[in-house]
Amino acid sequence: MRSSTPRLNLRVIEKSDYPELAALMDLVFHDVGGSWPRMTIMDLIHQFPDGQICIEDDGKIIGAALTIKVDYNRFSLPHVYTDIINENNVIQHQPSGDALYGLDVFVHPDYRGLRLGRRLYEARKELCRNDNLKAILAGGRIPGYHKHAGSMKVTEYIEKVKRRELHDPILSFQLSNDFDVKRIMRYYLPEDDSSCGYATLLEWDNFFYEEDIDSVHDIDKTLIRIGIVQWQMRAVRSVDDLIDQAEFFVSSLSNYKADFALFPEFFNAPLMGLRREQNSVEAIRFLASFTEVIKQRFAELAITYNINIIAGSMPELRDGMLYNVSYLLHRDGTIDEQDKIHITPHEKRDWVIDGGNQVKVFDTDAGRVGILICYDSEFPELGRMLAEQNVQIIFVPFWTDTKNGYQRVRLCAQARAIENECYVAIGGSVGNLPRVDNVDIQYAQSAVFSPSDIYFPHDATIAEASPNTEMIIFADVDLDKLKQLNTEGSVTNLRHRRLDLYGGFTQPK
Secondary structure, three states, X not given: OOOOOOOEEEEEOOHHHHHHHHHHHHHHOHHHOOOOOHHHHHHHHHHOHHHOEEEEEOOEEEEEEEEEEEOHHHHOXXXXXXXXXXXXXXXXXOOOOOEEEEEEEEEOHHHOOOOHHXXXXXXXXXXXXXXXXXXXXXXXXXXXXXXXXXXOOHHHHHHHHHOOOOOOOOHHHHHHOOOEEEEEEEOOOOOOHHHOOEEEEEEEEOOOOOOOOOOHHHOOOOEEEEEEEEEEEOOOOOHHHHHHHHHHHHHHHHHOOOOEEEOOEOOOHHHHHHOOOOOHHHHHHHHHOOHHHHHHHHHHHHHHOOOEEEOOEEEEEEOOEEEEEEEEEOOOOOEEEEEOOOOOHHHHHHHOEEOOOXXXXXXXXOEEEEEOOHHHHHOHXXXXXXXXXXXXXXXXXXXXXXXXXXXXXXXXXXXXXXXXXXXXXXXXXEEEOOOOOOOOEOOOOOEEEOOOOOOOOOOOEEEEOOOOOOEEEEEEEEHHHXXXXXXXXXXXXXXXXXXXXXXXXXXXX
């Protein structure tokens, strides 16, 4: 019962408050499951004590607000209740999150009319400002909608509530507290019959938020330009001859402001023609003797032309064993490398190449990228391992001699883009080298692929080269579209994985 003259106190919730809090939740939320388990409330208090606020009247809890931190970019897009509190009632609090997420605000029925909900909302806003967070987000029920579902769409209902032609117990209150409806979320809380399973995604922006960056150059790029060199295999007279040819393409890509330049697998194979009458094992090891020089020269090109270069792949000799290695030369001078994991029968038989044991994602100034060398793109496990490390662009330098081989790379690369919700760029070589054993003919049509959904080209191909023609191609990719796809796509492959069946198979080492 409400006292005649309430004596109110706003404070953080303590663990000993659970019995009172549970009783209040059972009273207010009797139609959607009642109180949360003790474990859930204890976990909230433990992980984010400042976010759990209550109002008491003369020592009795009469209202509360429960809050967590989340990643704004993720939860400003549609989601469902179980993304916040999973099926096991575990709260998905992110300590490093840049936004607050309002789980619940509830007030004892006897105390409604005293604007206590507004007081709790103001406390949340103050917390948001003090912690320098971007916004407060919330999934809001619309419990009045079931009375009108037969006569109007949910969008019409929300508009009428906004215009105050209708009153909704929750939405009207949230709108009066400066929250904006950003989206409608279907199936947010399926058991919420009063809302017919719908919810609004609400947002209150913290206008005092200050981006935690030192300069505009620290802001992550989202629009990325990929350049691919469809490389003509031709005889060369020296390493300098090869580098001069490569520099021409790097310079051209840089002039068009490309962020990446992709070269094909074994693009340096013409150097094997510098020494005649070698068997295949001798020839590939002779080629490996140039790798360090080429790598360092390409690193200089990356810095000089301000472009990140994926230097195809080259043979590298380590501890007496030969590997097929791709090098990522960052424009800041950093060098990363990725071994080919799966070695083709030809590479194993004729060149005695061994496979690597780790697949990695590299942070660049233009997104998170991975490299799958040719045959590796045909193994879905590797693409999934990269996806689990949040890859955004996968580069596939390849060498194929026939259209059959090319089609394997192309079709598998397209599959990797769709199933892992990322962009995939493939780059190959054309022409022929009649005097170089085992690398005599080439077939390629380089391309950049996207996921297949409404945000991307209808055929999921952003750009492609003419077959078997030396040229460069460009593709502009939007990394923000990948985030949107992850939550709003017609299908969401990554989110719908059955990890209970196969989740343990692809975890990276």
